[in-house]
Amino acid sequence: MDNRIVRPFPTPQMRQDAPSASLGLTRRLRRNRKAEWSRRLVRETRLTTDDLIWPLFLMDSSEARTPVAWMPGVERLNIEEAVRQSVHAASLGIPAIAPFPFVDKALRDPTGSEALNARNLMCRAVRAIKAEVPQIGIICDAALDPYTSHGHDGVMDGERILNDASVHILVQQALALADAGADVIAPSDMMDGRVGAIRAALDAAGQEDVQIMAYAAKYASAFYGPFRDAIGTNATLVGDKRTYQMDPANSDEAIAEVALDLEEGADMVMIKPGLPYLDIVARVKDHFRVPTFAYQVSGEYAMIMAAAGNGWLDGDRAMMESLMAFKRAGADGVLTYFAPKVAQALKAMG
Numbered sequence: 001m002d003n004r005i006v007r008p009f010p011t012p013q014m015r016q017d018a019p020s021a022s023l024g025l026t027r028r029l030r031r032n033r034k035a036e037w038s039r040r041l042v043r044e045t046r047l048t049t050d051d052l053i054w055p056l057f058l059m060d061s062s063e064a065r066t067p068v069a070w071m072p073g074v075e076r077l078n079i080e081e082a083v084r085q086s087v088h089a090a091s092l093g094i095p096a097i098a099p100f101p102f103v104d105k106a107l108r109d110p111t112g113s114e115a116l117n118a119r120n121l122m123c124r125a126v127r128a129i130k131a132e133v134p135q136i137g138i139i140c141d142a143a144l145d146p147y148t149s150h151g152h153d154g155v156m157d158g159e160r161i162l163n164d165a166s167v168h169i170l171v172q173q174a175l176a177l178a179d180a181g182a183d184v185i186a187p188s189d190m191m192d193g194r195v196g197a198i199r200a201a202l203d204a205a206g207q208e209d210v211q212i213m214a215y216a217a218k219y220a221s222a223f224y225g226p227f228r229d230a231i232g233t234n235a236t237l238v239g240d241k242r243t244y245q246m247d248p249a250n251s252d253e254a255i256a257e258v259a260l261d262l263e264e265g266a267d268m269v270m271i272k273p274g275l276p277y278l279d280i281v282a283r284v285k286d287h288f289r290v291p292t293f294a295y296q297v298s299g300e301y302a303m304i305m306a307a308a309g310n311g312w313l314d315g316d317r318a319m320m321e322s323l324m325a326f327k328r329a330g331a332d333g334v335l336t337y338f339a340p341k342v343a344q345a346l347k348a349m350g
């Protein structure tokens with residue numbers, strides 16, 4: 001005999017009788033979601049302006065700004081404009097910026113020698129920004145890709161990227177940036193041993209207060225595409241970066257990378273890209289309990305902006321949701337091209 005209870009599709013009559021048709025549940029998670037005041041009260045994660053690091057693009061130009069075609073809403077700034085934008089960022093309460101240079105093609109060579117020029121675009125910009133807005137943190141990439149004719153982060157011998165020879169140059173680049181006033185050196189090159197070498201050199205130069213934010217787990221990712229347009233390395237990059245950046249298939253290896261960078265003296269670690277690697281962010285934070293950052297990279301920004309531009313999603317909501325997701329995963333902060341927009345939005349919310 002079939003004694004299953006048949007639950008008929010609710011008839012208008014049943015809906016009218018709804019109160020007596022209670023399921024008798026003791027825990028109804030929807031109750032706390034019934035109104036905005038209640039949702040605010042039980043919210044587990046906060047996104048604030050203190051969580052934002054703004055990456056921006058520098059250029060040597062008489063023009064104040066030029067658009068980055070593959071990143072709608074992002075522009076390259078000349079030094080004067082970068083100073084103005086830094087003042088603006090500071091007034092919004094953004095703690096730090098991360099400038100990247102578009103280097104004149106004529107200045108690029110196989111060893112990236114312009115990176116060591118104390119009067120290069122980055123060093124001049126850092127000095128100018130520090131002079132005008134000393135209260136904003138300046139995080140400077142240590143990597144050779146904006147300066148090399150082949151677009152790699154290190155120097156090459158034929159097809160090979162040389163590890164130790166690259167570290168030797170990166171150390172000098174870091175010293176030049178620290179001299180110019182960089183508050184944080186962020187090695188993004190993924191050479192082995194560079195954090196320790198940079199730390200030792202900074203200390204020896206009396207720059208023991210300069211912090212290191214290591215791009216600790218940086219993956220060989222397709223999501224960097226628009227960035228390479230922004231700094232003009234897309235056309236020049238020879239081959240790919242898979243012999244030094246991490247394999248997207250690996251997770252235990254990210255733990256090993258972070259462990260080494262911390263042993264070598266990193267003050268903060270970063271995972272990059274961001275959203276496709278939230279599992280790594282969560283794992284690193286849980287494992288090490290150190291200041292952990294994520295980089296919402298150019299391709300992630302471009303995806304949201306392109307879909308929003310087509311009317312396929314609400315760009316502002318997607319922006320806020322994506323940043324909240326980083327916080328929920330355990331990130332202490334996020335490098336994001338949305339930083340000024342998010343800071344404005346948070347300010348408007350009060």
Ligand code: PBG
Pocket residue numbers: 141143144145153188189223224225226227228241296297298299
């Ligand atoms: C280069 C560097 C890259 C990014 C930051 N530093 C690109 C790369 O490794 O090719 C990417 C940032 C982004 O995509 O927004 N060392």
